[in-house]
Amino acid sequence: MEHIVEERPPYDPELVALLEAAFAELVGRYGAEGRSRVKVGARYFVVLDGGRHAVGCGALQTFGPGSEHPGDAELKRMYVAPQARGRGFARAVLAALEKAARAAGHPALRLSTGHRQPEAIALYESSGYARTDPWGKYVNEPSTYCYAKVLEDEIRLVLQ
Template identity: 55%
Template sequence: MLIEERTAADGDLTALLDAAFAELVARYGPEGRSQVRAGARYLVASVDDRAVGCGAVQPVDSGTGELKRMYVLPEYRGRGIAKSLLSALEELAAGLGYRRLRLATGVRQPEAIALYERCAYVLTEPYGKYVDAPLTRCYAKALAQQ
């Protein structure tokens, strides 16, 4: 498996983001797609030259980043790709100087919740647009500094 940074305009990344959004619509209905902030950095995981997963770190403030767009194609799940991608995103965030990562996921994504909890993310109070979103769960994790 190869994990590398890609730009927002990358075709493989765009296809993965479209697939992720389609899955969210299937699980939650047609809620709008939230925008990723300027300055977000994307990683793509590839297996045998096929892009199979993605994720992003976007800036919140000088010490905090937010994980966005974590996704692995269904046929590649259960192979440790999401955990490797999450680890690489944490490493990227720490390298950018973030001391903490936060994220939002949903109650209809038990596999995502299990991953984040296995990887030491702690349930936190909802933030931003998630404050009044009963199907959302927010997590955070302190990062080891490089």
């Protein structure tokens, strides 16, 4: 079954509810360190269950000039509601985020995840993301794992 993924504004009620649930789950896994609710200036996407209700989300945020990875995009706010897990919704959101990043001309997509999120680690590694050295605020966070996937090689392969 192909899942429908839509871009939504950051104030969309279904998106806001998913982000609140994601933050609550992070607090459950990491305690106070999971409380960060820093708003990101990003493009948000949701995946729909049968075309009716948003059951998962993710976002793309561009690394700005002067950052360690200018031009790349960072994957943020990946989450699927517990009742919808195991049905391909996370892969659908990830594929849509990669497509949007490619369309925007980002050479790579980067992300961070925590050591207490084995399902996220498995998703990213099985989707072609490779572990990288930590960057920015993650440099001194040994419980945070950073990953990247080069997108320009995929574009080049399609064109050849």
